[in-house]
Amino acid sequence: NAGVTQTPKFRVLKTGQSMTLLCAQDMNHEYMYWYRQDPGMGLRLIHYSVGEGTTAKGEVPDGYNVSRLKKQNFLLGLESAAPSQTSVYFCASSESRNEQFFGPGTRLTVL
């Protein structure tokens, strides 16, 4: 089992460009999450999903969109990247309120 995988691992964007981060899990989990982690801070929830076809806003959703068309995939989109979105992005999945399984992260720099 691969667990939770994220694509890409690194990306550099210019201000105003768009991109999509892909998260995939092979554990048949219902719940998936996107977080961002900034230096010296914990994780902040961007969006989450409680099942295929559903999405919900987290703590810091502005500037991001998500889609969960398939149960195993959760996509995070940046329509017009800004320097404030420079961060490390983590995807996670879980079964209900139990432990979360995290991907390795995507390091994004917006110039």
Added chain:
Amino acid sequence: SQQGEEDPQALSIQEGENATMNCSYKTSINNLQWYRQNSGRGLVHLILIRSNEREKHSGRLRVTLDTSKKSSSLLITASRAADTASYFCATVNNYGQNFVFGPGTRLSVLP
């Protein structure tokens, strides 16, 4: 705003000593979880304690929960250099699927 707050922010100890980290939170919870993050990696789940539990053990880890004080502690006994990492607490409430992470404690175990 983040619900969990770890204390201390940073901790440096010698190998073989015990390390204690604390977490405080603000609202009622379903469970509280502790995670470890090695530098540049995703978070790894360590232990989960439910709101009706007071203490839990897993190997060298001991977690306590005091719901009256809205606080938890993580004790790592006989620390090793490999325990060097950041440790985060995450709370899950009874009303949703959100995991709320604190800013973490950076633990350095010196050989």
